Amino acid sequence: MGGGIAGLLAARVLTETCDEVVVLERDELPEEPEYRAGVPQGRHVHGLLVRGGELLEGLFPGLREELVTQGAALADAGDMRILNPLGWLATAHTGMPLLSLSRPLLETCIRRRVTAEIVDGVHITGLSFRDGAVDGVLTRDGRVDADLVVDATGRSSKLPVWLATAGITTPEPEVVDSGTGYATRIYTAPQGFPVAYAESLSAPDLPRGVAAMRVEGDRLMVTAQGAAGDHPPRDLDGYQEFLDSLRVPISEMLADAEPLTPVYLFARTASRRNAFEDTSNWPGGLVAVGDAVCAFNPVYGQGITVAAMEALLFRQHEDFSAKGCRAFQRKVAKAAQGTWAMSSNADRSWVETRRGGLLGWYLKKWQAGIVHDPDLFRRFVRVVHMVATPASLLNPVVFRRLAKYSRPGPRPERRPAGSSPR
Incomplete structure (x- = not known):
């Protein structure tokens, strides 16, 4: 069924x-x-996710090549451009294929x-x-x-x-x-736009974010995200204002992109x-x-x-x-x-006021580490993509590396359009 x-x-x-x-x-x-x-x-x-792609390839040999032929974008999983509460995540080659x-x-x-x-x-x-x-x-x-x-x-x-x-x-x-809602619009993909570009949500102070990914047809799918009921609106002006409010300069990056669809909502x-x-x-x-x-x-x-x-x-x-x-x-x-x-x-x-308990506290430590340390970022990407288990983040080597980066620092300001995502 x-x-x-x-x-x-x-x-x-x-x-x-x-x-x-x-x-x-x-x-x-x-x-x-x-x-x-x-x-x-x-x-x-x-x-x-990378592991999902691997499992699908095992079930349907040649599927990845077929999808790329149909226009799917293929990149290294470490090439994502993501802004978290403490800065732009480090980049590192992982050797893991990411399909968009x-x-x-x-x-x-x-x-x-x-x-x-x-x-x-x-x-x-x-x-x-x-x-x-x-x-x-x-x-x-x-x-x-x-x-x-x-x-x-x-x-x-x-x-x-x-x-x-x-x-x-x-x-x-x-x-x-979590009270999360989406609003998505598809654009023509601007030249040089990353395969995956995002600003992540973070409780309790950053309920707004965005995920933009290249898809087939040389298009860019832009999904504005809002948690705790702070949902992006359907109307075009409200959707644009939501994008303008983000720390990432997604609005400037889309300035010359042609909108191809209305705004679609999803909140289930x-x-x-x-x-x-x-x-x-x-x-x-x-x-x-x-x-x-x-x-x-x-x-x-x-x-x-x-x-x-x-x-x-x-x-x-x-x-x-x-x-x-x-x-x-x-x-x-x-x-x-x-x-x-x-x-x-x-x-x-x-x-919940406890904000995720011990695991939530530990993940906050990682927010700092993966901004500064490519090795920590690479380990984190493997877990996010389910190639490695969360237990792989709990070992003495990781603890020592995290200790250097777990001190809180100033939050990044919105980056000017055209500047490096690093």
Whole structure:
């Protein structure tokens, strides 16, 4: 259930062992890359993390080259130009390829490579149960029999409601809402504009930021971001005023760029985690993946990578009885655990007075270190892109290096247009 990236990746892996795999998608799917209603965040900057790119390349050999041929920008992950509260981040060659592209292009290229049957325009209304197990999917037009049903319907998943109709109660989801909203407009890409350029948000004093990335068609996608309810507006004057208020000179850099679209908004960014693995009477024949289980604030760009990690779990799991499905959900929870801890902790800093606890305090130390020290920056980039675990930031060598840079300093003023981003 669900023809987005999480559903497509699950289908890709399941076709290795299943006789028949069918993907049911509510939207009418376009032949060419286009935005669709079922992916409202698709009009905004999408970060494909390095590890996510590696996993996709493993599932679809040659995908990276195909995307570049289609116009995706390719750069080194260390070439990003990012301003944090203490200054411009250092730059360092990492050897890790960073793809910059639109969500519709990525999803379309993946969908074309999936060999499962994809049926669009299907409105799913519930699940069919028999002897305590799920044995099919109910739709407006009838039912689809299945030995295994995979819920990959994303943030809009109705799985807890459908399970409740069978007397199965799932735990209340854990929700962390930083009150973040986006406003995005696409421009012609100015000559020499970096592949990735951003001003990061930082609680509690810097609720405004921006992420700009080159995408196919020699275009620049500019997503203004505001946390704690300080959302950028839809009207053109308000959107421009929001960009003018930032510390980075994005307005000046776009002075000669031609706007190609209206301003589009998105504010469904609350992080939500369903602990399905704790449901004692979870049925056989049913599993859930992707945002249907754990939806991250899209500002961190983690969802696609975690969805790929979860899809690969199907290679390691053969038992889809009630006991086996619950064991699968425990694997899904474990795959998302570290990512959830990092992103939800950052979001809590906007709504809780403790400002992120010990982990938040330590990350503040890193804000200074990655401005001055290319080696620390390189280590941090590996964690951000999920190539290395957060534990790699906790060792004596890192502590000694951080000690030199953890003293607070003056915040940078807005940089004049045309000056070096360093």
